[in-house]
Amino acid sequence: MRFEQLEQFVALGNLRHFRQAAEQTQISTSALTRSIQTLEDEIGCELVKRSTRSVKLTEQGELFLKYCKTTLSELELTKKTIKQSLFGRDNQKLIIGYTNQASSIVPVSCGQFLAQYPNVKIEMQLQDELELTRKLQLGEIDISVYLQSANSIVSDIHLPDQLVLFVSRSHPLANQDSIRKAELTQYPMYGCFSQSKQVQSMLNEAVESLNKSTGVKIGSIEQVIAGLKTSNSFAIASIEHSKSIAQDPNLVLLKTNKALDREQLIVQTNHQIGTNDHINHLLELIEDAASSKSKQTITY
Template sequence: MRFEQLEQFVALGVLRHFRQAAEQTQISTSALTRSIQTLEDEMGYELVKRSTRSVKLTPEGELFLEYAKTTLSELELTKKRIFQSVNGNANEKLVIGYTNKASSIVPISCGQFLAQYPHIKIEMQLQDQQELTRKLQQGEIDISVYSQAINSIGSDIHLPDQLVLFVSKNHPLAHKNDISKQNLDSYPMFGCFSESKQVQTMLNEAIDSLNKSSSIKVGSIEQVMAGVVKSDHFAIASIEHANAIAENSELVQLKTNKGLNHEQLVVQTSQQTSITEHVEHLLSLIKKAGAAFS
């Protein structure tokens, strides 16, 4: 049983005329007759009463007509849902906020996106980073794009400005200027939570990059500072805890080499934004363009 057979049966059930139903479904009358006979064979019941003057549906045919209508309606609804999932709603609008440093990336990426998804509207807003963060948190924009400096601690450790590493003042690394991942490998690590979901994501990524995900001990800033003072651990924290660290005379923040600054593109989505296939495609275009400009 094929969908076109259901369409042909519905046309016959509504028009009650073989020639008219055949014309509507763009097949010959004989082909329509064979299609109905095939349906009757598959169902095991007579669906249509034929006469020279009229076409009548049997009780079984009336039931099958309702089934055919429902099935075709569900088919169209499913097609629509799949199309929207892949291509977005025809009335969909995406709002993208970006800073000056990302102005060479976002318009190009959006142009490439619109070439593939012309029915989706895109609004681009140039904002400073603080306003961008506020709008993203409030759900006023769907995607934010900005560039931030990454300070290098040594040659192969790169952290966003929002993160700091610190140790006890008596730690062997306390006054070392050029620290590599190899230097940190032999020391256990503490980490403390951040109230910001975005900064916490940065913390998790930094911990992964240092290969400490499986061994790190996590706690509050008070617990982490107390643990660092009494051990050879080093610790990672968000900038929100920088003052508490600086005020503790037993702690030292690992020095960052300001001469090794890099720019990193940060792309974030609002929690209210559904990450559909087309949104994923737009995000990938932005990240790809960012990599080309970095």
């Protein structure tokens, strides 16, 4: 009795059709018929009731079907255990979820980690906090990372780290230490288009949060810069343009996230992944990255 015979019988038991079961197991119908007959000869009883229209399992066939499924399931588990013992857990896949606010921490930490553990596969998922909590509880992600305001203190203007606000140097807000949302309401706004769908989505959400979804002017970075120099507008753009902005003596980046140092980075792990050296090392890298950005880190 061979494992492939058990797989063929399971296919027949599930589909109750010789031709379909043969196609699924990639053998001919006649070969499948001979395989089932061989099983019946070895077991010493009839497993299948054949007719021109249907295939039915006998009582003994139903019992044997359960045995086949259990045996094949045990086989897969054993193969997985053997593979882990041969190659180590550093071949596992980790799924890490994080919010926009933690996007300056997680990708950098994962990059540093993969340089030391190239055999580990990491999938990163950008989600909101509620979705992270749901996925962690269901075991769909292994590690979640998000920012939480300490003592319920929330920044008035809170942009993802991938976005920046800027104005012309002659703008009334150019020299302020920190900008609040109410101060922006009186000024028109430019938005710099991004080729990245993810960043563009962040831009759209930020424009909405600033109550500027109507009347905002969209253009390339060159068009936006030109518009700022001839108006009292302010602009939002992807951080990829920050170098161009910083190099232009007529432009100034606005300071909007003054309260970020009062936020906590929350790192939670799925208890099913357990703990080992490389997972602990990844968590340490995340904590180090958070510390370098003056964010307090709490790990559960």
